Amino acid sequence: MLVVSRNFVITPPTPDPWPVTADHPLVGWRNIVTTTNVAADTAAAGYPVSNLANPATAQGWRAANDSEQYITVTLGTTEPIDYVGVARHNFGSGNIPVSIEINIDGNWVEAVEERMLADDSPVMFRFNPAVPSALRVRLQEGDAAPRAAVLYVGRLLVLERKIWVGHTPLPDGIKANVANGRSQSGEFLGDIVLGEWRESVLPLSLISPDWHRLHMRPFLKVAKNTPFFFAWRPEMYPLEVGFCKVINDVAPVPVAPSNLLSFDLTLSGIT
Incomplete structure (x- = not known):
């Protein structure tokens, strides 16, 4: 599922601009989440938050309870970021409201507004490029303790051409x-x-x-x-x-x- 900020504005990539629309394919492969820069409010025994930095979907993080949780990534980069990706989560089935916040000049601001996800499929949150000092995923109280296996934060690759024919989703x-x-x-x-x-x-x-x-x-x-x-x-x-x-x-x-x-x-x- 793709969740786009209400304030998102398409800007041509640099240094080589090409015509781009909201329907150009997106690839989220760049990831600056590591085992040392990610933290969570709570973690159940055997499911540490550091598992989120591993792209293996068989492992993962689980909160210790169903209260509101924050997953925070400290960003030591001058490169802009514009997406968050999460795989193997229960945010949809657990009725857990999700939003993305970024820290700019010491203040937390909402990059992607609160959303209830339709299901537990892989999700990408897209927002305007920014260079924050930190980013956090806010998981409000739902019907279950939140869990996820993979967390990516980085800059999207927008493919040069749309996909028209010959592709099975x-x-x-x-x-x-x-x-x-x-x-x-x-x-x-x-x-x-x-x-x-x-x-x-x-x-x-x-x-x-x-x-x-x-x-x-x-x-x-x-x-x-x-x-x-x-x-x-x-x-x-x-x-x-x-x-x-x-x-x-x-x-x-x-x-x-x-x-x-x-x-x-x-x-x-x-x-």
């Missing part, structure tokens, strides 16, 4: 490993689902070589080993956000007559 790309149970006479005994995940192919074309070198190369260097948040049509389909990896070998190729680049990204992840 991650929620629809269901893959499963199933063991079919049958009797000796061939009767169905029921299936056992051994594992389930999501896969999709993201076709990118008309990518300018300079943009690729400046923006895409750094992302692709880590995309096969480190998961990232991805929203393919943020404005039109804000609920279709995934937390995924690139699983293919990416080979950009110039295409005639424009000599702009074309390549596919095969994504595998969770929604």
